[in-house]
Amino acid sequence: MKLQVAMDLLTVEDALELAGKVAEYVDIIELGTPLIKAAGLGAVTAVKAAHPDKTVFADMKTMDAGELEADIAFKAGADLVSVLGSADDSTIAGAVKAAKAHNKGIVVDLIGVPNKVARAKEARALGATFVEFHAGLDEQAQPGFDLSGLLSAGEEARVPFSVAGGVNLSTIEAVQRAGADVAVAGGSIYGAADPALAAKELKAAII
Known part of the structure; x- marks a missing residue:
């Protein structure tokens, strides 16, 4: 299982600083939607460079x-x-078309999708590299939230998938046990007192 850091920061400088601290422990560096909206796609260029x-x-x-938005990214x-x-x-198919042209990949995010299992299978059939079983920050803040629903849906879907929303040291073993290809950690890394140590510990917890 790969480890992905989700950087929900707001400036290129902060993103580069965090990426520099955790890069050796993570496989995928995600520039979160707030960062892209605040700093633009130049942030992607800077982090990739x-x-x-x-x-x-x-x-x-x-x-x-x-197709257009994927091509730009x-x-x-x-x-x-x-x-x-x-x-x-057609939107997913268009993005997949752009991905094929660049030899890159599309991830279909199931945030807010009621029937995640069915849509995961459909997204994979449309050409998604993997699907993301995702609980957003607002959903995570609700009383009683836990990852079990996402994990069981991921297991049932039987497609390559990632899990995002509440991944930390106490849950990453369950994420791997569910068969996830990627564990996405956001706040548990960027919100930690020592992000490098947090990323290192998460990476070490993956068997």
Whole structure:
């Protein structure tokens, strides 16, 4: 299982600083949607230039104009681009078309999708590299939230998948046990007193 850091920061400088601290312990560096909206796709270019050996994920959460938005992100240096699972099939297919042209990948994010298992299978059939079973920050903040629903859906879908939303040292073993290909850690790394140590410990917990 690979480890992905989700950088929900707001400046290129902060993103480069965090990436520099954790790069040796992570496989995928994700530039979160707030970062891309605040700093632009130049942030993707800067992080890829600083870490050319890492997979750089632009979390675009594209909902429309799939081919165009994916193409822009790939040209900026992204290796993976996200499209929302709630988008039309044609949007996902368009993004996949752009990915094939650049020899890159599309991740379909299932945030807010009611039937995640069915949509995961559909997204994979449309050409997604993997699907992301994702609970957003707002959902995680709700009383009683836990990862079990995402993990069971991931197990049932039987497609390559990542898990995002509440991945930390206490849950990463369960994420791996569910068969996830990628564990996505955000706040448990960037919110830690020592992000490098947090990333190192998460990486060490992956068997």
